[in-house]
Amino acid sequence: MKRKDKVVGAILISCMGLFIYSPVWAGTISGHADCKGAKSNQWVVVYVDTIAGKEFSPPLEPAAVDQKGKEFIPHVLPILKGTTVDFLNDDPFAHNVFSPDDTADQVNLGSWKQGERKSHTFSKLGNAVMLCNLHPEMEGWIVVLPTPYFAVTDEKGDYTIKDVPDGKYTLKTWHQKLGPSQSEATVTSTASAKVDFTLTKQ
Ligand SMILES: [Cu+2]
Structure with missing residues (x-):
């Protein structure tokens, strides 16, 4: 190999290395949601709306909702479209899971006992209330989203969405009672x- 060819080859390999190892620049979106007329500022889903030309593959690992102490835990679970959710039973008695909503295909998973689980794959955008026909007081929510960039507010109303690639986005909120907002x-x-929201009744 001629010396010139070697130099060109070395430069090419270096460029390929840069291409392969160059990191995707990413940052964080965080802020606060103020819920006017709700009991608390918790359980607001904040998410990056559809990004033009971008499709995301759902995670291979299922997400999970537990039924414990006659509650759905977590109360609100945001997921990427196409994600499978395992519904567990951690109580020493039977629970059922069903939803009247199209987002959940109006599924009824039947009832099952402690230590067992049943799953459902959510392939439609939107939100679904999840109920138990054995305990009418039980209520949980699955929020099916177009991107994997989402978070739920904590007790104070704070949220953090990590590892969002550099770019300009539309952020939206979902709350089980209050109207949507965006920024x-x-x-x-x-x-x-830093993006703060004020949510009010619809
Ligand atoms: Cu139940």
Whole structure:
């Protein structure tokens, strides 16, 4: 090999290395949701709306909702479209899971005892209330989203969405009782985006 060819080859390999190992720049979106007229600021889903030209593969691992102490835990579970959710029973008595909503294909998984689980794959965008026909007081929510960039507010109303690639996005909120809200967010790896929301009744 001629010396010139070697140099060209070395440069090519270096460029390929840069291409393969260059990191995707990503940042964080965080903020606060103020829920007017709700009991608390918790359980607001904040998510990046559909990104033009982007499709996301659902995770291979299922998400999980537990039934414990006659409650769905977590009370609100956001997932990427196509995700399978395992419904567990951690109580020493039977539970059922069903949903009247199209987002959950109006599924009725039947009832099952402690230590067992049944699953459902959510392939439609939207939200679904999950109920138990043995305990009418039980209620949980699955929120099916177009991107994997989402978070749920904590007791204070704070949220953090990590590892969002650099870009300009539309952020939206979902709450089981309050109306939706939205805002623009620009993410750069050098500055995290701060976006606050005020949610009110529809
Ligand atoms: Cu139950």
